[in-house]
Amino acid sequence: MDDPAACAHSDDGNRDFHVLAEQLTQDLISVLERPDLRVIAGARHIALDSALETPFRVDADGGVVLGAPCLAPPGVASFFLRHALELARLLEIASVDPVLAGMCAARTAALFRTLDVVDEGAGGQAAWCADMAGDVPPSAACLGAVWAMLAPLQPSAGVPADGFAALRVRLTDLWPLLGPAEALMAEGGDGRLAIDPATGLNHYGCSHRPRPWAVTFASSTASSLSERGFAGAEAARLRLVTECVAGRGDAGRTELVRDLHAQIAAHFHLADDEGVVLAPSGTDCELDALVLAALAPGGHPVSNILLAPEETGSGVPLAAKGCHFANDTALGAQVEKGRLIDGFPADTMLLSVPLRGSDGALRPAGDVDRDCVLLARHARAAGRHVLLHRLDLSKTGLLAPGTAVLDGLTAGDNPPDIVVDACQARLDPCRVRDYLDRGWMVMVTGSKFFTGPPFCGALLLPARMAARLGHGRLPAGLAQYSHRGAWPDCPAGRVLPAGENIGLALRWSAALAEMTALRAIPRAVVRDRLNRFLTAVERAIDASPDLARLPAPSPARPPLADAWDDRPTILSFFVRDPAGAGASFVPLSLEDARALYRWLNTDLSRLVPPDADRALASLLCHVGQPVPLPHDGRPDGLAGALRLSAGARLVSGEPSHDGLVPDRRMDREIGDALRVVAKIGLILRHWPAIARADPVQTYAPHPVMDGDAPLPRC
Known part of the structure; x- marks a missing residue:
């Protein structure tokens, strides 16, 4: 301009x-x-x-x-x-x-x-x-x-x-x-995508518009769009509108979605006989994986073995049984949560393997592997087909079960189907390619590590799973969740309604813009930038008396030159309860952690006294939503672990940071993360006053929301 x-x-x-x-x-x-x-x-x-x-x-x-x-x-x-x-x-x-x-x-x-x-x-x-x-x-x-x-x-x-x-x-x-793109992107998901006009934010505390003045390390949950992501969605929207006003609307929608299939396939190096199923969320991917397992030869009932359901999406256990996981679907159908979806087998059995003990401590990896093997063998002995999950990674960065265990299970007769829950997408694309080469399905999203908008997922199908779509039929009830255009062109998909989920297509267009930017960065540079950031922030968390970092083992992955995905990129931590008595560390309850999560993303400058750091209080900080975990220090219930995560934009750079040399930009990112830690301390010092007001999150700081000041400089 x-x-x-x-x-x-x-x-x-x-x-x-x-x-x-x-x-x-x-x-x-x-x-x-x-x-x-x-x-x-x-x-x-x-x-x-x-x-x-x-x-x-x-x-x-x-x-x-x-x-x-x-x-x-x-x-x-x-x-x-x-x-x-x-x-x-x-x-x-x-x-x-x-x-x-x-x-x-x-x-x-x-x-x-x-x-x-x-x-x-x-x-x-x-x-x-x-x-x-x-x-x-x-x-x-x-x-x-x-x-x-x-x-x-x-x-x-x-x-x-x-x-x-x-x-x-x-x-x-x-x-x-x-x-506008930001309105269309709120469609084709569920009510959590809706923007509150009073705050400019959705349920996740983020926006489909760029919000570069906010400090954002929330990629373990959801992120506001960057200018890059917004431009990707806007370009796709204009492409659609151009085709539609020219009288080529149906063809334009079909071509856009097929291009998205091709771009996702290219990013993860899929072959021509493999496939991509677009889904609004990782929970929808779970439904789709169950569908593929039910199409296995033999027609056996399915036993679905889920890893750490408490560290996946809240609706995943229901979807894993073929049940409605909410009261509405991405396509707007009103359904009954918990009821079996039409056409899904009623005899699906859900089994689960926890990754943490009753005290919240990590279980030994060998115990987790053993449980998976025993459950799979018992199910097969009972004449059931097994769908077994590998979690890569959980909400707090956990990976299980081990690859050797899964290889052993798939080597015999009647092998289980394996689906890798990689919805956090915190792994190199070549790892995904390795999973597909093993014949395993892989769930991914563009909305976690890649920092695209929430509710854009995909299920990647290896050749042997894609081949199952050449016969049989998808469950009739899946038509309430998915269009035909979301699936590979296949006979099994004819039960689905024709058309495309345009909101999902625009969200994936935004995510692919971020994925493309990350792909341009050499692997060694990705590793070095992540290491520099994570090392500095781990030290800051460990040095704070208000925080207790959760141990997260490094993901056990095969050697890879210049690997960046062999260290945790989600830093989870408990926050000290300001009402706690004595010298022992008592973490915030889950509800108080949720309040802190909201207040971090809020301009608090009007709620702290004049002698407080009001500039810090006004800073909008978006981090990962609290994960409910048991803790010995909270006999009254669950504690909430907040998460500060490194995402793709940390590596590739916010477009609003153009002009900063890489070292200077990384210094700024580290400084922003340290300010998040500092704002947590400020909130704890003024907890009673802030709690009485219980302020809401806003798209921008107060003066901008009031219309009294220009947008803050980035």
């Missing part, structure tokens, strides 16, 4: 120019510097004309001219700018009808407005928003009235050749695909 101060102008050069320039600096510049709008604007020419009475004008050359209404509060200006940028992009599509482009842009702007806290200063210029933000297009008459307000904003504005009734028919087909 152009320098906005240089774009300010006045015909007579009087004092009004200086007032305008000052207002531009305080308000409009904060809008132009929004990371999401900067990504969307790219290099587009943007100017300001204070004499323009309309909010903006899109010129024939694609430039955007902002008018006087954009000098209203920043929330209003951001809405006008987002509308202008969308319209400018759509008008560049050679075959698009200008009226259709205008209506599509208005739909996207209206949904953008619902995600922002917008001052009513938009007035009559946004009077059409409620109609255009509805679930279906407004009536033909209403479209005509809306167009009367929109037409002055773009060049060559006429009326639709076939009338507004025909335009409404066209919009009906396009409606579900129109909207």
Whole structure:
């Protein structure tokens, strides 16, 4: 974007120019510097004309001219700018009808407005928003009235050749695909993806918009998008919209999703006879793995052996039995949690092997391996088919059972199916390739280590498992969870509805942008950056009297040159309970740890006394959600272990850090992690006052959320 101060102008050069320039600096510049709008604007020419009475004008050359209404509060200006940028992009599509482009842009702007806290200063210029933000297009008459307000904003504005009734028919087909990327990415998952407009965050405390001012080490749970990830999702969205307005919507959706299959396959080096099943989450992957096991020759009932269910997703044990794991599905179907999904065998048996004892201590690896072998052998002796999990890694970074044990089980007759839960994705792609070569399925996500948006998973199928899809049928109830486009083209998938999960496709597009950036970094550099960061942060945690780090054994992996995945990248720790008495370390309860997790991601500057470090209190720190673990020091219940994790962006760099040399950038990352430790201490010192207020997390610090200040510098 152009320098906005240089774009300010006045015909007579009087004092009004200086007032305008000052207002531009305080308000409009904060809008132009929004990371999401900067990504969307790219290099587009943007100017300001204070004499323009309309909010903006899109010129024939694609430039955007902002008018006087954009000098209203920043929330209003951001809405006008987002509308202008969308319209400018759509008008560049050679075959698009200008009226259709205008209506599509208005739909996207209206949904953008619902995600922002917008001052009513938009007035009559946004009077059409409620109609255009509805679930279906407004009536033909209403479209005509809306167009009367929109037409002055773009060049060559006429009326639709076939009338507004025909335009409404066209919009009906396009409606579900129109909207800003951050809104569309919240679809096709579940309610945890929904953004609270009051806070700008979802259930996980993160956003589908970039949030570069926040300190983020939450990749063991979920991350806000970086500018890179947001650009990846936005590029995919524009590709879809371009195809749709050109009348090639069905083909465009199919091609986008098939390209995602190909990119994921290429990242993990899959062969042509192998396959990718897209899934909204790791829990959905569990359902899909059970489906593949049930298709094994012989038709035997399945015994599903799960490792450490307490350290996987909360719905995994239900999915592992073929049951609904929530009351709604990614496709919006209302179901009964815990009830068997239609078509899944009722005789599936769930078995589990814990990785920790009743006191929370790690069990010996040999004991875990022995339990897996005994359960698998007993199930086979009972005439059952076994689906056995290898956990790589758990929420706290644990890996089990050992590879040698699994190799031994698969060497005999009636071998079990193995599925590797690698949803944390904290392993080199060549490790995944090795698993596939062994004939094992692998669950991955783009939303953990890779720091893509939450709810983008995939089940990778080796050749022998993919071949099972050439016969039989998928369970009918799977149609409530998955489209046909999520699966390899196969006879078994014909029971599924045609189509694609667009929200999932955009989330994977964002994740693949991060995966591509990481792939460009040499393995030795990845190792060195992770080692430098993790070593420094481990020392800081161990030096803090407020924290107790959980032991995490190094993942037992075969030797690999310059391996980076042979040391823990999730640092789990208990936090001292400020109400604890005596010299012994008493950790926070699970509920208090959850509160601390939220407060770290909150601007607390208004809740600490003036003599406290208010700059530190205002810092937004996003870490991994607490894991419930038993602890001898908490006879009243579970303790909660927080997690500070190294993710892909730590290695490849935030786009907002461009210009920093690698060593300086890593110093900054380490410094940010140390500030997380410091903010925990600050919260513990002022726990009673903060607990009484119990503040909520927000997308940005207070002054920005209040509309009183520009976005903080990154």
